[in-house]
Amino acid sequence: MLLGCIADDFTGASDLANTLAKGGMATMQFVGVPTEAAPAECEAGVVALKSRTIAVADAIAQSLAACEWLRAQGARQILFKYCSTFDSTKEGNIGPVAEALIERLGADVAVVCPVFPATGRTLFNGHLFVNGRLLNESGMQNHPLTPMIDPDIRRWLAYQTKGEVGLVPYATVRQGTAAIRAALAAEAAANRRLAVVDAVADADLNAIGAAMAEAKLVTGGSGIALGLPANFQAAGLLSGRGTSFSQATGPAAVLSGSCSAQSRAQVVAYTARHPGLLVLPDEVISGAMTTGKAFDHVMGRIGLAPMVYSSADPDEVKAAQDRHGKAEVAEAIEGFFGELAVMLADAGVARLVVGGGETSGAVVTALEVERFHIGPEIDPGVPALAAEGPRPIRLALKSGNFGAIDFYDKALAALGAP
Template structure:
């Protein structure tokens, strides 16, 4: 069995998919694993792949739970001896003051017995950049971006050195724009200097693709790296230079992937981001069937399933696509949150409860009706559906748009799957994703 070139532990499923798609775009056969399988199942699934990304859903866990789950994932991955391991989190640094990011980095440093790593949340290709430790989304400070309205992790502190320092007892400091501009060798010396000063996590400024190349070359000898999917764009070329990437062949367990163009696809949008709302409107304007499921009705069991199933069945059987969505505006979100608090549900607990109620409904639909593919928008929604549907592991194809690849489930339902972060994708993204599902051979490697 081959040694893994790379492994990662991601804090949600769309983030795992994001990184995995970047790796596949660079020619690495990549597997996405949902939660912790048995050691035996993991060995079977991961044979024949260069890289494995594990989706552990730690983003909205308590710091203790995030730390424990990260420890367990890394222990499993260590059996495959990855040359490099990453703690993957969102390029908008989605987290709370307590963490999950700091506790996950702490767990990785402890498990691997390493004393230094870097934090690179930037993803310039998607407009996420860091300057002097302050994080930006499309030139807006993180705290001025739509992320300030996130229902579970509202981002109101753009100073990531400060925010990360609140989440870990380890010392955090900055490798600044000036260090990065000086080139890879100077940046590497800066890392060594910070380490000698007792810094254990160096947050790195990054504004563009050139900076990303410099950072990846400067950190290429680190066993542990942390940050966004940006590493997946530049590190594979460095690994090839070192002779780490060999030809990997199908281990015989990959099912042939063919399009089911006679059946429509199901799109499930639990995200309330501006980007996803625009995408939902785009799809509806082009004739897709739509049901807006109000969270209160979903949680109270007031959905007329017979009517819904008939609507979905008629559309999908005719080769048309169907969209299931929840909230439509930030006003809806605040109203539902207040309702949840009055019923004893914290905002994170409410988000998980809604996501799993939606997942239960989708499971009932799929048990009754085969679909041509499944597109899921939103991190919490993706996490709930992947687990409730028993998708297990996903063979990862190339990106449809940066950070959103076409995947194919190897679990209970064998079908094309697209996991999209709520904030990702152009307005016509669903159209591109449906085109990819119709032509899978162009994306899978």
């Protein structure tokens, strides 16, 4: 293994694995910290954790365990991947995990770059934009678990970390790799061990990646990985094998737990052509809606690739959280989708598309997936996946804001045929 990656959620892990595979690295995605060695052909290993919204101490412990396993596989560089909308609270978990990895690896400085131009995420003067709108005006301010109310990434990190946070501005990035490398060295000399680096285009990310050739730790969204495979290629270390993926033949279903504006629009588009079942938190918590009822609904319409969704308006979600508690609502919905996914897979559903990071994490965990082979890209940041484990199902895991309006139909086609 050449590059070892730690992702704080499951959709982000597949997003990153997709980027690395397209860059020419033989890539595998592992679910949780493995207990066995990685296959010899794995050049980039992505350990998918569900650590984005757990307690800070637990997120640090899991991330350090992943780091140690990756280093034991021979990883020469560690990448900590988080969402391109920097999903976190003032308490963490991005900053504390990054600081812990810096200490463990003995890194002088680590880049902070949550940029993915293909999906509209750009960074200028340390401020994060989504499709030209400041982060706190993009809809992310309404996220039910990690509301992003400040677009200044340095300021947000300052709440989470102990030291001063540096900045490599866009004027420096435009000067190229040598200037970026010099700026990062200056940040390290000033004892600023985390440095936010501006980027607005793929060319910027390639220049930043080239400057990271000798870095012990890199942090960012999946876009930061664009320039990293070229470093290993230039050193003559890549085999050119790529990864293995095959489509599946069999019935399909869609599960959506994301409440982002894009997810809600995708649900409307999909249910205009396919059966849909809305699942409300109140009904799940009260027992009025059970996984058995949802399973019967889906299997009675399985030839039409039905959808089960809990995607709702932010005000409705907040009202449910006020009634039952934020953690209780999240646990109920995630548990519901995880249990339903297992029932569907055991009944012969061969293709399953999941919308929402937390929902995807719950589904993958419940299915006991051990690792994924990375398939073709469906939409920017979302690949088709072939699961290894007790249920060899084909999956697509979509972050809430990712994908075109017709994403779900395209995803089912990418995973295989009825």
